[in-house]
Structures are given as C-alpha cells and as structure tokens.
Amino acid sequence: MAQFEPTGGLPNIKAPTLGGKQFWTDHRWRQGWRIQHNAITGHWRLLDPENKRMAWGSRAACEAVLDREVAQATLGTRQAVVLMHGLMRSSNSMHGLGKALVAAKPDSWSVVYFEYASTRSSISDHASALREVIDGLPPDVSLSFVGHSMGNIVVRHFIGDLQRAEDNATLQRIRSVVMLGPPNQGSSIARQLAKTGVFGWVTGKGGMELGPGWQEFESKLATPPCPFGIIAGRLPDSALSNPLVAGHGDFVVSVEETKLPGAADFLEVPRLHSFLMDDEVVQKAVAHFLEADSFR
Secondary structure, three states: OOEOOOOOEOOEOOOEOOOOOOOEEEEEEEOOEEEEEEOOOOOEEEEOOOOEEEEEEOHHHHHHHHHHHOOOOOOOOOEEEEEEOOOOOOHHHHHHHHHHHHHHOOOOOEEEEEOOOOOOOOHHHHHHHHHHHHHOOOOOOEEEEEEEOHHHHHHHHHHHHHHHOOOHHHHOOEEEEEEEOOOEOEOHHHHHHHHHOHHHHHHHHHHHHHOOOHHHHHHHOOOOOOOEEEEEEOOOOOOOOOOOOOOOEOOOOEHHHHOOOOOOEEEEEOOOHHHHHHOHHHHHHHHHHHHHOOOO
C-alpha cells in the first residue's frame, strides 16, 4: 500500500530496486540502510538493506523515515571497512571481497559498501558524499578503506578534504587504506581515449579528471597519513597487451601508474583490472593488511 511520508515525502510502494548503479550516490549509511541522491533528477530515496525503496522525495523525508526505522547508528564491531568501487562499476562489484572479509574476521570489522554515481559527477562530489557517510557512522569506530581503481582516488580526495578542513578527529580514526589497481599517477588510457570525445561523454567529469585533467586535479589528492598498501595487476608477458597502457599492467592501469611513495607494502598479481577484487589471493592479502599492515 502506498503511503505519504512527512516533509516532502512522496507516495511510496516498498518495491525492490537495483541499489544504485550509475545514477545514485550514498549520503547516509546506517546498519545497511542508505539515503541516496539521484545525479540526474536531484531527488532522494531511502533504501533498506534489501534495496527496497522505503521512502523518496526530499532528503528530510528520507531522514525522518530512517530515524523512525533505525534509531541508533551502531555497527557491532570497533572497525568499519569501507569498500569503494571503481569507474563505471557499482558496489555489487565489491560484494565478493566484502563477503570474504566478513568470513575471515566476522568479529573484527563491519563492511560498509559505498555507492556513487561514478560517471555522473566529479570526484570532488563523490568525496563530499563519502564524508557525509563517514560522519554518520558511530564516532567510536576506526575506519579502513579498500578501493578499486577510481575508488582509491575518491578516498585520497576525501582525505585531502579532511586535511584542508583540519578535521583531525576524523583523520585520527583512519587506520589503514588498501588500494586495488589505483591510477595514482593518473590514467594513460583515459588520456588517450579522451581524444575521441566519446570517453568524456561516457565517463563524465570524473573520468576526465583521471585523464587530461590530471595535472590540475592531482593537487587535491592526499597521500594517506596511515599505513596503506597497493595491489597492482601484472599480466604475464604472454598475455594480450593493451597498446593504450604503457608497460606491464592489468590491461587498464599500468604497474607504474599504481605506485605512490610511502606505501607500507606493494603486491603484484597476475589478474585483469576488472577482477582484482574477486581474486582469492587478493582477498586474503587485503584481510591480512587490515590486521597487520602488510600483505603477507
């Protein structure tokens, strides 16, 4: 039965959704419930942990329903591991890794999936939304981030935002960062494809920031002030190579592009970029780093 919610709520049928994909960005996360903003229409919605839409319309209406349904922001553990998907992907791409992490240490950390409209907004916008999600988590839990591809650049921008705002309280909560296939030096493939004009239309401002806009954009990024590790894909010499990627790499990001001075550990695996997070060796290495600040 449809019902009206207060303060700008619209009639709502509690129906399943796809959870986000390329048009929705999370701004609040509480026990798996998420308040999302649509990058195209500008409206808001509240999803429950099963991706059913529980309210939509204004943000205030969604906040009111969330407060009514889930009163307390709790996790059950003292550490939140925030998983960040990459460009043109969704949080679904990180579910295999998330399940592996929970299975490895169910009492050590809770997994938070961050969904963002990677092709529809700037990386700065994604970092700002991530900050809202983090601000809504219990203040007594430590934070770790595991990102794939562009998700790592969002995290680096987020940390840079915290530093510029002198938000030392949040910075001190960040325990570790693990980067999977990160374009830490920008993306040569993005620079090449941007010349076609189609790339920018498909990937949006965020994709262009990784390519032709990198030189200007890079100054907004921070090096994590905590232990961080990098896992790079390096395909065998016998594998098909990508002429748009210079040197060894995972067919999308070169090994050299992943590097960032100060890393606590660095690991190469023979996997394609899109499947790094699904690799069992990678999953075990991530779990080990979250505990010991090393992959082995």
